[in-house]
Structures are given as structure tokens and as C-alpha cells.
Amino acid sequence: MKNLxxxxxxxxxxxxxxxxxxxxLKHERIxxxxxxxxxxxxxxxxxxxxxxxIDPSLLDGExxxxxxxxxxxxxxxxxRRKEEYVAEKMREMTGGIELPGGMQFxx
Numbered sequence: 001m002k003n004l005x006x007x008x009x010x011x012x013x014x015x016x017x018x019x020x021x022x023x024x025l026k027h028e029r030i031x032x033x034x035x036x037x038x039x040x041x042x043x044x045x046x047x048x049x050x051x052x053x054i055d056p057s058l059l060d061g062e063x064x065x066x067x068x069x070x071x072x073x074x075x076x077x078x079x080r081r082k083e084e085y086v087a088e089k090m091r092e093m094t095g096g097i098e099l100p101g102g103m104q105f106x107x
């Protein structure tokens with residue numbers, strides 16, 4: 001039973017770390033780019049857009065489709081980077097323990 005007690009303490013410590021991490025995610029900033037940096041989208045760790053930068057040269061064009069495509073690409077790049085960041089932090093906190101298929105903790 002002593003091992004069970006230690007396991008419970010470790011689980012509580014991990015849960016505390018996860019809660020702290022989840023709270024701190026809103027302060028993280030992850031930037032994605034497109035068009036060789038002509039468009040930048042910055043998300044927080046929760047995935048909310050916090051900043052958008054568009055090079056002025058893109059605003060003079062007559063074809064809004066290119067700007068729309070670059071905005072989508074920059075957002076998707078930022079989202080991918082955010083997911084990679086969260087996954088890496090989760091691996092660090094769990095010591096590399098893989099969760100059973102389909103489980104995502106804590107998100």
C-alpha cells in the first residue's frame with residue numbers, strides 16, 4: 001500500500017502542474033508566418049488570436065485572394081506551432097508517459 005500512496009502523491013503533483021500549465025497558457029504567445037513573413041498571426045496558448053501583422057505591400061493589390069490565402073496559412077502555421085508547444089510541455093510534465101489512445105490531458 002505504500003507504493004499506492006506514493007503513486008497518489010505523484011498523481012496529485014502532476015495534476016497541480018497541469019492546472020498551473022493550463023492557467024499559464026493564456027500568457028504564451030506563438031507566432032505563425034506566411035509569404036516569407038509578409039503575414040504574421042500571433043495566438044495565445046489557448047488558440048485565441050492576439051495579433052495580426054500584414055505587410056503594407058499586400059494591401060495595395062487588386063487581388064484579395066492572395067491576402068486571404070496568406071492569412072489562412074499564417075493562422076494554420078501558428079496553430080500548428082501552438083499544438084507542438086503544448087505537446088512538448090505535456091511530454092516534459094508527464095516524463096514522456098504516453099496516454100492511452102484518444103485521451104488528451106488536460107485539453
